[in-house]
Amino acid sequence: xxxxxxxxxxxxxxxxxxxxxxxxxxxxxxxxxxxxxxxxxxxxxxxxxxxxxxxxxxxxxxxxxxxxxxxxxxxxxxxxxxxxxxxxxxxxxxxxxxxxxxxxxxxxxxxxxxxxxxxxxxxxxxxxxxxxxxxxxxxxxxxxxxxxxxxxxxxxxxxxxxxxxxxxxxxxxxxxxxxxxxxxxxxxxxxxxxxxxxxxxxxxxxxxxxxxxxxxxxxxxxxxxxxxxxxxxxxxxxxxxxxxxxxxxxxxxxxxxxxxxxxxxxxxxxxxxxxxxxxxxxxxxxxxxxxxxxxxxxxxxxxxxxxxxxxxxxxxxxxxxxxxxxxxxxxxxxxxxxxxxxxxxxxxxxxxxxxxxxxxxxxxxxxxxxxxxxxxxxxxxxxxxxxxxxxxxxxxxxxxxxxxxxxxxxxxxxxxxxxxxxxxxxxxxxxxxxxxxxxxxxxxxxxxxxxxxxxxxxxxxxxxxxxxxxxxxxxxxxxxxxxxxxxxxxxxxxxxxxxxxxxxxxxxxxxxxxxxxxxxxxxxxxxxxxxxxxxxxxxxxxxxxxxxxxxxxxxxxxxxxxxxxxxxxxxxxxxxxxxxxxxxxxxxxxxxxxxxxxxxxxxxxxxxxxxxxx
Numbered sequence: 001x002x003x004x005x006x007x008x009x010x011x012x013x014x015x016x017x018x019x020x021x022x023x024x025x026x027x028x029x030x031x032x033x034x035x036x037x038x039x040x041x042x043x044x045x046x047x048x049x050x051x052x053x054x055x056x057x058x059x060x061x062x063x064x065x066x067x068x069x070x071x072x073x074x075x076x077x078x079x080x081x082x083x084x085x086x087x088x089x090x091x092x093x094x095x096x097x098x099x100x101x102x103x104x105x106x107x108x109x110x111x112x113x114x115x116x117x118x119x120x121x122x123x124x125x126x127x128x129x130x131x132x133x134x135x136x137x138x139x140x141x142x143x144x145x146x147x148x149x150x151x152x153x154x155x156x157x158x159x160x161x162x163x164x165x166x167x168x169x170x171x172x173x174x175x176x177x178x179x180x181x182x183x184x185x186x187x188x189x190x191x192x193x194x195x196x197x198x199x200x201x202x203x204x205x206x207x208x209x210x211x212x213x214x215x216x217x218x219x220x221x222x223x224x225x226x227x228x229x230x231x232x233x234x235x236x237x238x239x240x241x242x243x244x245x246x247x248x249x250x251x252x253x254x255x256x257x258x259x260x261x262x263x264x265x266x267x268x269x270x271x272x273x274x275x276x277x278x279x280x281x282x283x284x285x286x287x288x289x290x291x292x293x294x295x296x297x298x299x300x301x302x303x304x305x306x307x308x309x310x311x312x313x314x315x316x317x318x319x320x321x322x323x324x325x326x327x328x329x330x331x332x333x334x335x336x337x338x339x340x341x342x343x344x345x346x347x348x349x350x351x352x353x354x355x356x357x358x359x360x361x362x363x364x365x366x367x368x369x370x371x372x373x374x375x376x377x378x379x380x381x382x383x384x385x386x387x388x389x390x391x392x393x394x395x396x397x398x399x400x401x402x403x404x405x406x407x408x409x410x411x412x413x414x415x416x417x418x419x420x421x422x423x424x425x426x427x428x429x430x431x432x433x434x435x436x437x438x439x440x441x442x443x444x445x446x447x448x449x450x451x452x453x454x455x456x457x458x459x460x461x462x463x464x465x466x467x468x469x470x471x472x473x474x475x476x477x478x479x480x481x482x483x484x485x486x487x488x489x490x491x492x493x494x495x496x497x498x499x500x501x502x503x504x505x506x507x508x509x510x511x512x513x514x515x516x517x518x519x520x521x522x523x524x525x526x527x528x529x530x531x532x533x534x535x536x537x538x539x540x541x542x543x544x545x546x547x548x549x550x551x552x553x554x555x556x557x558x559x560x561x562x563x564x565x566x567x568x569x570x571x572x573x574x575x576x577x578x579x580x581x582x583x584x585x586x587x588x589x590x591x592x593x594x595x596x597x598x599x600x601x602x603x604x605x606x607x608x609x610x611x612x613x614x
Contacts, residue, residue, distance in 0.1 A: 017207060018207050018208075018209050019087070019207045019208050019209070020076070020209045020210065020211050021051050021074050021075070021076040021209075021210055021211060021213065022074060022075055022076055022077070023073075023074055023087035023088060023208050024071060024072070024073045024074070024083045024085075024086050024087050024088070025042075025071065025072045025073075025074075025086065025087065025088040025089070025090065025158070026069055026070065026071045026072075026086045026088070026089050026090070026100070027039055027069065027070045027071075027072075027089075027090045027092070027151075027154070028067065028068075028069050028089065028090065028091045028092060028093045028096050028097070028100050029067075029068055029069075029070075029092045029093055029151065030065060030066070030067065030068065030092070030093050031059055031060050031062065031065060031066050031067070031068040032065060033092075033147050033148065033150075033151065034147065034148035034149070034151060035068065035070065035092070035151045036057075036070075037151070037176065037187075038151035038152055038154065038155050039055065039057075039070040039072070039151075040055075040176060040401070041155055041169065041172050041173055041176060042072060042155055042158065042159070042164070043055040043072050043221070043401060044172045044175070044176070044221060045159070045164050045165075045168045045169050045172045046072065046074060046164065046210065047216065047219075047221050047403060048168050048171070048172060049164070049165060049168055049210065049211075049212045049213065050212055050213035050214050050215050050216050051074050051076065051210060051212075051213050052074070052075050052076065052077075052078045052080060052213075052216070052403060053072060053073065053074050053075075053080070053403055054072070054073050054080035054081075054400070054401070054402060054403060054522075055070060055071070055072050055400060055401045056070070056071045056073075056082060056396065056400050056598065057069075057070050057399065057400060058070070058071070058340075058341075058597075059340050060340060061246065061338070061339040061340045067093055067095060067096045071083075071086070074210065076213065079522070079525070079526040079529075079601070080402075080403065080522050081522040081523035081525075081526050081598065081599070081600060081601050082523070082597060082598040082599070082600045083600055083601075083602070084103070084600050084602055084603070085103050085104060085105045085108075086100070086103060086104050086105065086108060087104075087105055087108050087109065087208060088108065088109045088110075088111070088158075088162075088208060089101070089104055089108065089109070089110050089111070090111045090112075090154045090158060091110060091111065091112040091113065091116060092112075092113050092116075092132070092150070092151065092154065094116040094117070097112060097116055097118055098118075101118075101121065101122060101125070104122070104125055106124040106125070107124060107125070107126070107206070107207065108125045108126070109125065109126045109127075109128065109206045109208060110125055110126070110127045110128070111127075111128045111130055111154060111157060111158060111161075112127065112128075112129060112130065113129075113130055113132040113133075114129035114130060114131050114132070115132070115133055126205055126206045128157070128161065128198075128202055130153055130154060130157050130194075131197065132150050132153045132154075133150075135153050135190065135193055135194055135197060136149065136150055136153065136190070138193070139189055139190055139193060141186075141190070145186075149186065149187060149190050152187050152190040152191050152194070153190060153191075153194040154194070155169065155190075155191050155194070156169075156190065156191035156192060156193065156194025156195035156196075156197075156198065157194045157195065157197070157198040157202075159191070159195060160194075160195040160198040160199055160202075161198055161202065161204055161206075162208055162209055162210050163209050163210050163211065164210055165212070166191075166192075166195060169191060170188060173187055173188055173191070216403070218405055218406055219403050219404065219405060219406065220403075220404060220405075220406055220407075221401050221402070221403055222368050222401065222402065222404065223250070223368065223398065223399055223400060223401050223402065224329075224365070224367075224368045224371040224393055224397040224398040224399070224400075224402065225247075225248070225250040225251040225254055225329065225371075225393075225398040225399060226250070226251075226254040226368075227368040227369065227371040227372040227375070227404075227407070228251050228254075228301075228327060228365075228371040228372070228374075228375045228391070228393065228398070229251050229252070229254035229255040229257075229258060229375070230254070230258060230372055230375065230407070231371060231372035231373060231374065231375020231376045231377075231407075232255065232299055232325070232375040232376065232378075232379070233255065233258055233259060233262050233263060233375075234262075234372075234375070234376050234409060234410060235297065235375060235376025235377070235378070235379045235380070235410065235414070236297045236376070236379060236414050237255065237259070237263070237273060237297055237299065237379070238272065238273050238274070238291070238296040238297045238298065239273065239274050239275075239276075239287075239288065239291035239292075239296040239297070239298040239299075240252055240255050240256075240273070240274075240275045240276070240288075240298075240299055240300065240301075241275075241276045241277075241278050241283070241284040241285070241286075241287035241288045241291070241298075241300050242275075242276075242277060242278065242284050242300055242301055242302070243277065243278050243279070243280055243281050243283070243284045243302065243306065244277070245281070245302055245303050245305065245306050246303065246331065246339045246340055246395075247303060247329045247331055247339075247340070247342075247394075247395040247398050247399045248301045248302050248303045248306070248327065248328075248329040248398070250398070250399065251301040251327055251329060251398065252275070252277075252301050255275065256275055259271070259273050259275065274291075280309070281300075281302055281305075281306035281307075281309040281310055282309050282310065282313065284300045284302070284306075284310075285300050285302075285309075285310040285313045285314065285324075285326070286313050287300075288300040288324050288326075289313055289314075289316065289317045289322050289324050291324075292317070292322045292323045292324040292382070293320075293322045293452075293463060294451065294452050295419075295451030295452060295453070297325075297379045297383070297414075298323075298324050298325070299324065299325035299326065299327065299378075299379075300324070300325075300326055300327070301326075301327035301328075301329065302326070302327070302328060302329075303328060303329050303330060303331050303339075304328065304330060304331060304333045304334075304337075304345065304346045304349065305333070305335075305336070306328075307326070307328050307346060307349060307350070307353065308349070310326070310353075311353045311354045311355075312354060312355075314326065314353055314354055314358075314360070314388050315353070315354030315355060315356065315358055315465075316465040317387070317388045318354065318358045318359070318360065318387060318388055318488070319358075319465055319488070320463045320464065320465055321386040321387060321438070321447065321449070321488075322386065322387075322388075322463070323379075323382035323383045323385075323386050323387060323388070323389075323417070324382060324388050324389075325378045325379060325382055325388075325389050325391065326388060326389070326390050326391070327391050327393065328346055328350065328390060328391070328392050328393070329393045329394060329395060329397075329398040329399075330342070330343055330344060330345060330346045330392060330393065330394040330395065331343060331394070331395050332345065332594065332596045333345050333346070338596045340395070341395065341595075341596025341597070342394045342395035342396040342397075342519070342567065342596065342597070342598055343394060343395075343567050343568060343594050343596065344392070344394060344517070344518055344519075344520075344566050344567040344568050344572070344573075344594075345567070345568040345569070345572070345594060346392060347362075347392065347566075347568070347572040347573060347576065348572045348575060348576065350362050350390045350392060351546065351576060353390075357485060357489075359488070359489060359492050359493075359547075360387070360388055360389070360390050360492075361381055361382075361385065361387065361388075361389045361390070361492065361499060361545070361546070361547070362389075362390045362391075362392060362545065362546040363377070363378055363381075363389065363390070363391045363392070363499070363500060363544070363545050364391075364392055364517045364518050364543055364544050364545060364546070365391065365393060365397065365518070365544070366397075366503075366517065366518055366519065366521040366542055366544065367397070367402065367404050367519075367521065368397070368402045368404045369404045369405050369406075369407060369408070370500075370544070371393060371397065371398075372407045372408075373407075373408065373500075374391055374500065375391075376410050377410075377500070378391055379414070380414065380415040380498075381498050381499065383414075383415060383416050383417040384415050384417040384418075384446070384495070384498060385417070385446060385491055385492065385495060385498070386417060386418075386446065386447070386449060386491075387491070387492065392518065393518070393519075394518060394519050394567070396519045396598045397518065397519040417446070417449070418446055418447065418448040418449065419448070419449060419450070419451060420435065420448050420449070420450050420454070420459070421450075421454060422454055422455055422456045422459070425450070425454070425456040425458050425459050426456055426458075428458075429456075429458055434471070435448070435458060436469075436470040436471040436472070437449065437450075437461040437463075437470075437471070437472045438468065438469070438470045438471075438472060438484065438487075439470045439471075440470075440487055444490075444491065444494060444495070445487050445488070445489075445490035445491030445492075445494055445495075446491050446495075447470075467480070467481050467484075468480075468484070469484075470484075492547060493547055496547060496549045499544075499545035499546075499547070499549070500544040500545045501544065501545075501549065501551060502541050502542060502543050502544055502545075502549070502551050502552055502555075503541070503542040503544060504539070504540070504541050504542075504551065504555065505528075505539065505540045506539045507528070507532060507537035507538060507539060508537060509537050510537040510538050510539040511537075511559065511560070512536065512537075512538045512539070512559060512561055512562070512563065512608075512612075513538065513539050513540070513541065513555060513556070513558065513559035513561070513562035513563070514528065514538050514539070514540045514541070514562070514563050514564075514565060514608075515540075515541050515542075515543060515552075515555070515556075515562055515563070515564045515565070515573065515577070516540070516542055516543070516564070516565040516566065516573075517542060517543040517544070517566065517573060518567075519567075519598065520565055520566065520567060520598075520599050521542055523598065523599040523600055523601045523603075523604055524540060524542075524565060524601075524604065526601035527601040527602075527604035527605050527608075528540060530601055530602075530605045531605055531608065531609075534609075536608075536609075536612070539555070539558075539559070541555045543573065546576065547580075548576075548577070548580055548581075552577070552581075553581060556577065556581050556584040556587065556588070557584065559587065560587060561587055561589055562584075562587055562588055562589065563589050563590075563591045563608055563611070564577065564588055564589065564590055564591060564592075565591045565592075565599070565604055566590075566591075566592050567592075567593065567594050567598075567599060568592055568594050569592060569594050570592065571590030571591075571592040572592075574588050574589075574590045574592070589611055591604065591607050591608060591611070593607070
């Protein structure tokens, strides 16, 4: 067990003032070196101390050998968006250290492995060398494990120098390794030795400290892909078909991990679900659509390249009216692009996917909690409307670890939509009313469906992607085709009450509007406060679903200028808004940017200020 560590010797920081729970640390390592565990230990330890915190991983698309960075932002005010410069850098990679020094704020701190030769260090930063190899050698670590546990040296030194409670570090380590004593002890030995070395050999002259804050009782740490999988499971997920692709693979992998824990029959112990790793994305979506037609709550997960391949199948599901849920964890495109960087470049792809006139319900979660919520809600929408539902996440939201409110579990029964069972069909037969799969009986655009296994002889129908009438008979009649297409449009646009409403925030005296969506939310929140400090209050609408509802229309008409902030080159959300609300087109100003990195509040503020000057 850990011991309370003695304080490190200190001299007053050059700036003369402590900076507590409000800075950013970046850890520079080599991909495949095992740094993920060290970074996770620090992140979760800070969270256990009650400090609002967020972690972002920037990693290469190869398996091993190239540079990787992990940034942890602490903010007592809860600002957790990416920042563009670092307060603390921990450098374990000699190939990138000179670049990292360039992106440090004045007065920043550089921890570096002392076998890295650095020259021309800036005079306005503070440096602390770390004897990584010496400490590992003294710990008598097996040679084949030295590279992996070396990162635990910086865990101990950084924890000692900024004041992370070592008892919290130990408990987090124990949690991470699930109480496996050998793994815990071998890593703790390095952490403890490194902390002791720092206490005895380093004199703290920097201003960065952490202090315990009130416990974050109503919050958890989770990545968006795990949250998405859990939401789907709690929504009655029965079938998953997938093909591996970054950054969506861990969504299906999380489903594989948690389904056996949550969806096995309690009496027989048998699985009530099926997961299939398909040979490609075409096969995956084909299987998912087939399962949806068969009555299962079915989904697939992929990224932009996979969506490109799925287009024709999803057009079939749209026209044949088959419920299915499709997750797109977006990355940078086009083509292979930047597989391990984030973007919001697939919005218009989702809106117009497949040839001909199609229209999809699109959900846009803005945090991991909403990934969970939309994970189950998407099934209700898909089955109520008998249509594909697209959910657009992104790499930053899906793969990074976020501090979010605890999940709100569904409290209402699943909505299976308009399903006719044996007795329902028989009642229609007895009343002399013919049943047609695509009849709009209720006038709301949504027909009734039957599910395979219904034993009534009148239940079967032929599901086809070719022209068909209300009774599913093949038809090339122009009026029949047009009538069917108008009904499909009606059912999507006439049930907006089913879709997540936008989130709207107001400020007194605001004359400018901001519209955004998805993972840009934290940067927007911080940017609005920075703008307000410069006497530029703004109102903010976060789109959470498409088709847009009346609240979006009202918001657009309330301001002379509305800035649409997004992570793509061409301003895709602005394009969709301008199409639906053409009278507002001149009021919509695109603030779009895509370089693979999450947006920062600083970039948003500077962009809006420049546009305001024009």
